[in-house]
Amino acid sequence: MKIGIVCFPTYGGSGVVATELGLELARRGHEIHFISYARPARLASFVENVFFHEVEVNAYPLFKYPSYELSLTSKILEVIEYEELDIIHGHYAIPHAVTGYLAKHVALKNGRKVAIVTTLHGTDITLVGLDPSFLPLVKFSIEESDGVTAVSKFLSQKTLLNYHIDKEIETIYNFVDTERFQPFDCEKYRKCFARECEKVLIHVSNFRAVKRVQDTIRILERVKKELPVKLVLVGDGPERSDCERLARELGLQKDVSFLGKQDGLPELLNASNLFLMPSQSESFGLAALEAMACGIPVVSSSVGGLPELNVHNQTGYIAEFGDIDQMAKYTLELLTNEKKYTVFSKNCRERVLKNFETSLIIPQYLAYYEKALAAAQA
Numbered sequence: 001m002k003i004g005i006v007c008f009p010t011y012g013g014s015g016v017v018a019t020e021l022g023l024e025l026a027r028r029g030h031e032i033h034f035i036s037y038a039r040p041a042r043l044a045s046f047v048e049n050v051f052f053h054e055v056e057v058n059a060y061p062l063f064k065y066p067s068y069e070l071s072l073t074s075k076i077l078e079v080i081e082y083e084e085l086d087i088i089h090g091h092y093a094i095p096h097a098v099t100g101y102l103a104k105h106v107a108l109k110n111g112r113k114v115a116i117v118t119t120l121h122g123t124d125i126t127l128v129g130l131d132p133s134f135l136p137l138v139k140f141s142i143e144e145s146d147g148v149t150a151v152s153k154f155l156s157q158k159t160l161l162n163y164h165i166d167k168e169i170e171t172i173y174n175f176v177d178t179e180r181f182q183p184f185d186c187e188k189y190r191k192c193f194a195r196e197c198e199k200v201l202i203h204v205s206n207f208r209a210v211k212r213v214q215d216t217i218r219i220l221e222r223v224k225k226e227l228p229v230k231l232v233l234v235g236d237g238p239e240r241s242d243c244e245r246l247a248r249e250l251g252l253q254k255d256v257s258f259l260g261k262q263d264g265l266p267e268l269l270n271a272s273n274l275f276l277m278p279s280q281s282e283s284f285g286l287a288a289l290e291a292m293a294c295g296i297p298v299v300s301s302s303v304g305g306l307p308e309l310n311v312h313n314q315t316g317y318i319a320e321f322g323d324i325d326q327m328a329k330y331t332l333e334l335l336t337n338e339k340k341y342t343v344f345s346k347n348c349r350e351r352v353l354k355n356f357e358t359s360l361i362i363p364q365y366l367a368y369y370e371k372a373l374a375a376a377q378a
Helices: 012-026 070-081 093-109 135-144 152-163 188-192 214-226 240-249 265-269 288-295 324-335 340-353 359-378
Strands: 002-006 032-038 050-054 085-092 115-119 147-150 200-204 227-235 256-260 274-277 298-301 317-319
Touching: 002 012, 002 070, 002 093, 012 032, 012 050, 012 085, 012 115, 012 288, 032 070, 032 214, 050 070, 050 240, 050 298, 070 093, 085 093, 085 240, 085 359, 093 135, 115 135, 115 359, 135 152, 147 152, 147 359, 188 265, 200 214, 200 265, 200 288, 214 227, 214 240, 214 274, 214 298, 214 324, 240 256, 240 265, 265 288, 274 288, 288 298, 288 340, 317 324, 324 340
Parallel strands: 002 032, 002 085, 032 050, 085 115, 115 147, 200 227, 200 274, 227 256, 274 298, 298 317
Antiparallel strands: none
């Protein structure tokens, strides 16, 4: 198949999943065309069967805000025509479901049928898409897609409920490359953050408000009163400055390492002992999945699709979002009980291999593409 993947190129979950999906499909012989305003973060080098098409937004004096959506639609149409695509797979409803719909129907006028698949990732449905100015358009474009998937059962049900959609939404979970993300010794990295006697907590995100990154620093403050511990924060975004300020206010600036955006996640995860995810909204939790693949237990909030990934008292612990005291207690319980920690670590790896390994999820997407192609041809 020839598949166009439309995504955001950033380090957020939707862009990562879209890129990893495209790379895996290319390895299986399919031709993949990424379409975005910049090269996706995880598309770092040349891969056979993978092509990138950059969307250029032209500024014009008449327009106060140049339209990315129209430029994106034009680029999708161009790739459909000249590369003879079979499928356009849009990741994140806004604006990719809408631009896919427009491109499909213009292409149809030109005599070419293409299937549109939309994958919902989270805040495109639970936050941004619920804005009254967006809601009717998001609802319409989802219903007009030839196929719609969501990354968790929670998100599937939330979409049907919030948008009153009369359409089947198939849950296809996020996945992880368990050969790249696996347990291994990484003492070299660990020494960069902590002494031999200290434990290491880690959090990875885009530092948006819904990630509640400040809570990880407050958890550190509580745990540090009883256990030598450091915190590693990976990523960047609008809340980073506030987090740095909070660390200084609490006198923890030497205990928190702000690393910014990083590509060496398997090494950083394996240099850590525990993954923190105190999110206010989380439709799945891809970063937690990658940690679990490395055998790193997770302490998370109970929101969204996280309970579908992190099993309470097996792969980690779950607390109500905002309950910093309980998360700190769970963190201490795991880090001071070596026997329990070893069991949880093993459970993490086994759960990922059984449910979220690449070889299990990619066939689900391929089968769904065939289903969407049939719907488009009908």
